[in-house]
Amino acid sequence: MTEEFITCDLTCSSPSADSEETLKLVKTADMECEQPIFSVLSDGVKQQKEAGDTSTSTTTNNTATDAESGIFSGECELCVEHETELDWFCGTELKLICSHCAIVGPCHGHTVTPLATRVTAVRNQLVDVCEKIQLQALRIERFIDQTLTAKEQKLQTAASTAREQGSGSDQRSTRGTGRGGAASLGGGAEGGGAGGAVSPHPESSLEPGFGEVEETEGVGEPCDTEQLNLNPACSDSKLLRSLWATAVLLGPNAYGSSNLKFDERTVSPLLSLSDDFCTLTFVHKKIRQSPPYDPARFDCWPNALGSVPMSSGTHSWVVDVGQSAAFKVGVCYSSLERKGSGNEARLGYNSQSWVLSHYDGDYSFCHAGKKVPLQVVKRPQRIGLLLDWLSQTLMFYEPDSSAVLYSITHHFSAPLLLACAVTDRSITILH
Template identity: 60%
Template structure:
């Protein structure tokens, strides 16, 4: 609770003793007569009485001044009333200003509600400090509420993940049971077929053994046409044995496939210096492309292989067989393209024929203004990317006519496309912000390893 300020009405005092029970520390009253401005004014804090004759009585100290000086409110000499040249040791609540005792008695604030300065200061301090406590309580309550909200959200996410995990485990268990039952069914099927084949063979052996030669010569055609055992045929999948069709297009498997390709021996892949646009700068080692500001651009010698309007460049190695994979460090670039194109792609002009992803001869993954998309023949397919990759891997598998974009760190597939490529492919790049760098050189893994992965993913 805030301390209520003491309110006093000042009048000229007399030599008469105060009435019994009257508080001389805060209130001084005088009979209705001419007031002598030099009458003593009683201190409101300590009750000490001091007389004023233009200066304080020797030995008498204003408790208000002492208290305020000790508390740091005043520094140096106290301010004086301009009208009465007396110390401003009272506060007028009516006019909200500091006054002297003469102002309260005979001055402009006569009859107003006045309070000793020390009491007013104490009340303000108490009020301010009391107001801080509710604010602290509100802040703590808000922080506690926010913490509980975050914990509730985390708990909800945890519960959702646990439910999803349980659901997936149940699906896996169901699939395991189904496949196991399918295998048992197939085993019984082939067991019966084997028994029938054995019986047919026994009959054939008996016929060949016990039939006279003359009859064998006549019945040759009948013997060769052996009755096929019921249910026996070439081994193949059945409806009961087929697995989930989605397994043939598993992004996880394709990502592992792409990562495995990188484990093969190195083959040199660099940017082809002849194709680099004048809008780009190529490092001396031919592994980094950097977008140039206008003032830093120079006109390179004319070359029919060079892109002259779009910030494009091509790789140095042609691909028309086998399986190949490489990784591009895209860093913080906000605008780039990575992919493949035919060697016959247009190099000159600002039309779509020379713009990667906007013609039928190029396939690229594009990043611009925070969005990722796959571009081919002028059509953009938006891609959902959980986090912005710092590097992008590409895989070209010529036998299966597959182009794959993936994130090497997590083996997450960003996009894959199957297309009947009709001509050799070249790595294709475009940069319109900062730099990109070839990290992993083109790699060719062992043929047997790729054949196994290709079989699993097809």
């Protein structure tokens, strides 16, 4: 479909004294671009002598054709150096030039093409590209109709199965227990999705023309990407994990056990603990008091740990962070270092702690000194945590919208404790 570019080899010797006169004749000659430029010039001079005014009318017709194509405006561009019309294209420097530039100017010896020929070739290339884009658009529409619709039905089936299995043994309640429901939902979502496959729409249900899309070079079939990978058989599917978490959080244990509190022995001197052992408040330097020495207490970092170790089952809890501008919430091993100002006792900066951190408006997940920036649309007033020991999954979420902020799967080798830190205002465990 696309015309090949027609190039003209410029192989002239040094310009003669009559070059100016020759160039004037070129401007009025009928140039055949299939010949070397000096052959064109010779033919043009010969035709000029034989045909007289005939060549003038020919040039006028060529200009009219270019104007009708919409490429040229009423006023042609001129070469700055030679003040003549830019009617050639230099393929070496990729710019418009005049005939003077091609023969005696800076583009002497370059590969040049008549501008009209270049315009036609580029136009044909654009037509090819547009046709390929249109064909790919038809393929995408067919892909959406055949594939994504079936996936949506699979997800609806998986969600319905998860809700049914999450109801638990108590028939008087429409919500399942937090621990039993979570365990069954994890397997139910995967099993239900794998068994409830929905076949794609038959070809006859597609719009007319979808089955007649022809093959073309450079256009491939649409396929699943990482963002669209909704395979129900995948045990690490982000979508299924979110469905499972949502089902668990609908249960009565969404706020965790009422026994979850802060361990008074671990509270840093930089913090004060409320009478119900649920609220940590950052204490300004002037009113700080030195608590008695305890090997379990953090002495430099403003940290505190939970009182209940977790090494089995499923646990969820919510921390009210309010308007605090600097806090950390997460989990850690009980063997975490408590003394000193090194990273060994700093939450998120060692291999024994996993926390969501908020500081100066930025949210991030921190572990082993590495930060993963988090995109948080709306500043949450509460941070939820969901720990499933069976699948070794830790999830941070926003309770009001159930939006997952971050999720990690890690082989936890020892019991975990709630771990928090705050250096602005206070945070509270909710029940």
